[in-house]
Every structure is written in structure tokens, then in C-alpha cells.
Amino acid sequence: DAGITQSPRYKITETGRQVTLMCHQTWSHSYMFWYRQDLGHGLRLIYYSAAADITDKGEVPDGYVVSRSKTENFPLTLESATRSQTSVYFCASTGQLRQPQHFGDGTRLSIL
Amino acid sequence: SQQGEEDPQALSIQEGENATMNCSYKTSINNLQWYRQNSGRGLVHLILIRSNEREKHSGRLRVTLDTSKKSSSLLITASRAADTASYFCATDLNAGGTSYGKLTFGQGTILTVHP
Numbered sequence: 194d195a196g197i198t199q200s201p202r203y204k205i206t207e208t209g210r211q212v213t214l215m216c217h218q219t220w221s222h223s224y225m226f227w228y229r230q231d232l233g234h235g236l237r238l239i240y241y242s243a244a245a246d247i248t249d250k251g252e253v254p255d256g257y258v259v260s261r262s263k264t265e266n267f268p269l270t271l272e273s274a275t276r277s278q279t280s281v282y283f284c285a286s287t288g289q290l291r292q293p294q295h296f297g298d299g300t301r302l303s304i305l
Numbered sequence: 306s307q308q309g310e311e312d313p314q315a316l317s318i319q320e321g322e323n324a325t326m327n328c329s330y331k332t333s334i335n336n337l338q339w340y341r342q343n344s345g346r347g348l349v350h351l352i353l354i355r356s357n358e359r360e361k362h363s364g365r366l367r368v369t370l371d372t373s374k375k376s377s378s379l380l381i382t383a384s385r386a387a388d389t390a391s392y393f394c395a396t397d398l399n400a401g402g403t404s405y406g407k408l409t410f411g412q413g414t415i416l417t418v419h420p
Contacts, residue, residue, distance in 0.1 A: 197347075224406075235309075235393065236348075236410040251407070283347055290406025291335055291397055296347030 196220075199284050199297035206274055207305050214269045214300045216284030224287045225267040226294065227251075227259065229280040236283065242267055274304045309337075309394045309411030317417045324381040326414040328394030329374075335399045337370060337377050338408065342391045351379075351392075356399065386420045 197218040206212050216225065223244050228236040238251030240259040248259050256278060258270045267286075271278055281301050285294040312327045328337070336355045340348040352368045354361050354377065361368050367380040381388055395408040 226407075228410075233412065235412040236395075238407060238409075241407065285348075293338060293350035293353055294348075294408065296340075296349070298345075298347045 197284060197286055197295055197297045199282075199300050201300060202298065203301050205303045205305065208274055208276060210274050212271045212274055212302070214271075214282055214284075214302070216267045216269070216297060218265055218267075218284075218286045218295075220286065220288065220295070221264055222286035222288045222295075223264070224290060225261065226285040227257070227267070227269045228283045228285065229253065229278075230283060230299070231280050239269065239282075271302075276304050278302065279304045309396050309409060311392070311394060311411040311414045313414060314412070315415045315417070317419065318384055319419050320384060320386055322384055322418075324384050324388070324416055324418070326379045326392050326416070328377045328379070328411055330377075330394075330396045331375065333399040334372070334396045336397045337368075338395045338397065339366075339368060339377075339379050340393045340395060340410075342393065342413070344390075348393065381416075384416075384418045386418050389416060389418045391415050 200215045226241045227239040230236050237253050242248045242261045245264050261267050281299045283299045284297045287294045309328050309330045338353045339351040342348045354368050354370045365382045370377045391413045393410050393413045395410045
């Protein structure tokens with residue numbers, strides 16, 4: 194089915210570990226986004242991508258790395274996880290900027 | 306700082322009543338969007354209103370935009386228990402450069418509709 198899927202849905206890891214969150218969309222949307230959602234902060238943009246091999250920082254990029262070798266995939270990597278990165282992470286996509294974004298169901302990440 | 310701020314933070318009503326949520330923002334926008342989030346799920350787009358529009362309707366939803374006051378409201382009429390969710394406004398700034406086309410979300414309003 195067409196859509197945007199995130200995996201895993203839940204992840205528990207330890208500080209200092211590397212963890213990668215996956216995002217896959219089937220619409221061939223050019224633009225993809227990673228957000229984190231925390232109580233008291235709403236959704237904050239971590240990174241975004243305008244096309245394959247084009248990525249840029251958002252509001253809170255520190256500690257995160259992204260790549261986009263294929264249009265449909267946009268993985269987010271925490272290189273050395275910290276407790277402050279415990280959050281719910283959402284991936285989104287859109288075919289055009291200034292149009293609605295389509296969201297995945299999120300990954301709930303806990304860092305112990 | 307948050308571009309969009311929703312008010313109230315939480316709203317509890319009975320089925321059949323209307324629910325109004327407000328969003329204020331700080332800088333000039335290209336458009337403002339409203340999203341809904343059910344518990345444990347991703348955000349779902351509801352309505353997009355452009356800066357040159359004052360009101361839009363979609364089914365039981367009515368959105369208004371007052372650019373002079375930098376505010377928007379979302380009205381859900383004849384609410385149902387299934388409308389229980391968090392509602393977020395998101396602003397798309399009227400800016401170029403690195404801000405172009407990116408959304409800034411408010412903290413949301415939690416709506417509870419009692420059967």
C-alpha cells in the first residue's frame with residue numbers, strides 16, 4: 194500500500210550506542226523531514242531533504258546524522274545516543290513545499 | 306521560540322457541542338495548516354489556509370485566519386467522541402532562504418469529547 198512507514202515503532206537502547214531510525218515512502222515525494230516530539234516543545238524539525246543526496250539542518254540537528262541515497266528512504270542516525278534524545282520521532286514527506294505533509298506513525302525511542 | 310502557540314492547551318466538551326481552538330503566531334506567514342494527531346499515531350493534515358484567505362471549510366471544520374492579529378482558529382462543529390485527539394497548528398513562514406517551505410508547529414490543543 195502507498196504511504197509512509199517508519200521502523201522500528203519502539204526502540205530501547207543505552208547511552209553511547211548508535212541507533213538508526215528508518216523512514217520509507219512510496220509516493221516518490223521529493224521532500225522528506227524528520228521531527229522529534231517532546232512534551233512542552235511540540236514538533237521540532239531535525240533535518241530535511243529536498244531530493245536524493247540533498248539534505249539540510251533543521252532547528253535541532255545536533256547529535257543526528259541523515260542520508261538520502263534513494264528518493265524513497267530517509268534514515269536518521271543517532272551516532273552516540275544520549276538520554277536527552279529520548280523522544281518520539283516522526284518522519285514526513287511532501288511532493289511540493291508549501292503543501293501538506295504526510296506523516297508516519299512515529300518511532301518511540303527510549304535511551305537508558 | 307515557538308512560532309505557533311495554541312490555546313487552550315486542553316479542552317473537554319460533550320458530544321454535539323462545538324470546539325474552538327486558537328493559534329497565534331509571531332511573523333508573517335505564507336500559509337497556516339492544521340493537523341490532528343490521535344494517540345500513538347502520526348499527524349494527519351486537516352486544512353491549509355493561505356495568507357490571502359480569511360476562512361475555509363471542510364465538512365464540520367471551519368478555519369479562520371486574521372493576519373492583522375496573527376491568529377487563526379479551528380472550529381469543529383457538532384463534535385463526536387471520535388474527534389478526541391490533539392490538534393496542532395503549523396505555520397509556513399513567508400520567507401525565503403533556509404526557512405522556505407518549512408513548518409513550525411505549536412504545542413497543540415488536547416481535545417476530549419465525552420459521549
